[in-house]
Amino acid sequence: MTAVLQRFSNTTGWERTGLEALAFLLAFLLLRYLVIKLLTSRDFDLQDLRKPSLAWVFILAPLLALQRSQEGFPGKSALVTVVAIVLTISITMRSARAVGRVSPQLLSRVDADAAVTGLARLLLQGGVIMVGILVLLQTLGVAITPLLTALGVGGLAVALALQDTLSNLFAGVHILMEKPFSPKDFIRLSSGLEGWVQDINWRTTRIRTRTQNLVVIPNREIAGTTILNISLPKPQxxxxxxxxxxxxxxxxxxxxxxxxxxxxxxxxxxxxxxxxxxxxxxxxxxxxxxxxxxxxxxxxxxxxxxxxxxxxxxxxxxxxxxGITIPFPITTLRGLEALSPS
Structure with a gap:
């Protein structure tokens, strides 16, 4: 083992680049095997990543070795950049698709509502795509620090402008995750309003009253009130x-x-x-x-x-x-004889 390491440290030029590419390849193959084995043992569907990840390993290993190499040739920088861009786009799109497939499986284990599952899938896919875009910009030489700062300031401004909408959104997620009631349940709020739950969406909850009127209530008000669910634990x-x-x-x-x-x-x-x-x-x-x-x-x-x-x-x-009598309320007055005239 010592002789191999010494041999490796003494190599130069393209020979060293080839050995580094081989070392990267073996390391990535081992990492890929461990990750796939771990995820498949938890019953995750990885069909979107299994074959592409093998191609990524065989592309990424020589790419990293070539990028580290001191040897040069005409067009080396352009080749490395083009391959990195193609690899980044491929990894981003396949990873976003895999997240979209795996996230419902993961959320179904915690009995998450279908609406929550759909929102979580979109947010996770959007996060993966955003990371891929930032990596792509950095590969192209664009400074992403000012961009992140601008996005942070812009996000804060949007959050302040949409404060009520976001509060209803997060309250809706809370209701859908905790499930204090479901559509068709008969509930009564602390305000006295009662009726059947018609629908629960991201912003509002709709309740049909006994008079067949539809009441639309913002989710943040629902989340902040006391709810009596008459349909639970059973409708009887x-x-x-x-x-x-x-x-x-x-x-x-x-x-x-x-x-x-x-x-x-x-x-x-x-x-x-x-x-x-x-x-x-x-x-x-x-x-x-x-x-x-x-x-x-x-x-x-x-x-x-x-x-x-x-x-x-x-x-x-x-x-x-x-012949049984249901009596009226009766009040018996005593002492009236003292009031009679003598």
């Missing part, structure tokens, strides 16, 4: 209502009647669930009535009002048949 939910009867009524009989009525309504009303069964409880001694609580389950939140209407109607009719 429990509903509760209270009915009061006169103090002269037998509470055991009233509870049995309510159980019968609730079972019939749950079995014959769209959206009402028979399982779990409705629960009836003697809840409270009210100021003018014995109060019973009825708890039942429905399939979707927006069916709550029609099911409650059907249940209340059935209870009223059954109580009328059974």
């Amino acid at each position: 939910l429990r509903v509760e209502t209270t009915v009061g009867v006169d103090y002269d009524c037998d509470p055991v009989r009233v509870q049995r009647i309510l159980e019968d009525v609730a079972a019939v309504v749950m079995a014959n009303t769209e959206g009402a669930l028979t399982l779990p069964a409705a629960e009836i409880h003697f809840a409270n001694f009210g100021s003018s009535s014995l109060d019973f609580t009825i708890r039942f389950y429905i399939s979707e939140y927006h069916l709550q009002e029609p099911i409650l209407g059907a249940l209340h109607t059935a209870i009223y009719l059954r109580f009328s048949e059974e």
Whole structure:
């Protein structure tokens, strides 16, 4: 090994250039093998880079050796520049295509939304192309430091001008990544607004209210408010209502009647669930009535009002048949005898 290194250090001219090209070639081939093995072990699709990368290795190795060589020939500088330009363009375009293919695979592992995946793919591809353009300009001898400074100042000015748009954009990305709700979910905001989520895009979220109006809300307002997602973790939910009867009524009989009525309504009303069964409880001694609580389950939140209407109607009719009174609020006044004239 020592003899080989000594032999290499003593070589000059084109022989040294050839040995350097061979050393670069072996190093690049080993690096290419390790990178491809690492990425394929993680199930990344590298079909856009596998064959082109082999050609890049065989072009880049002699190019670097030729660039380092002290030997010259007519047109050497022009040849190196042309080959570097072609190689830079090829690497940039193939890498951008590979990033566009691999990024959805990577984001799908974190269950990213399709819209987020599309934006990330465009941003990554744009970043690769931008780096390639900067390398190309530097190869052509263009100073990129002033250009980067100008781009930084221009980007800051654009960011200030589009502050609201960018805040909505990043809020939209946050919503799509965190997924506090999805299209078709029924949600309620802390402002009291409630409805079905129609669409989530980069700038706004659209909600369809119960009155079939479409409300468009900027994403930054959505991200900064408290959200109750009634559709999660599952669309089924429990509903509760209270009915009061006169103090002269037998509470055991009233509870049995309510159980019968609730079972019939749950079995014959769209959206009402028979399982779990409705629960009836003697809840409270009210100021003018014995109060019973009825708890039942429905399939979707927006069916709550029609099911409650059907249940209340059935209870009223059954109580009328059974002679059970639903009392009005009563206030008893005492001490009136002291106010009567003597």
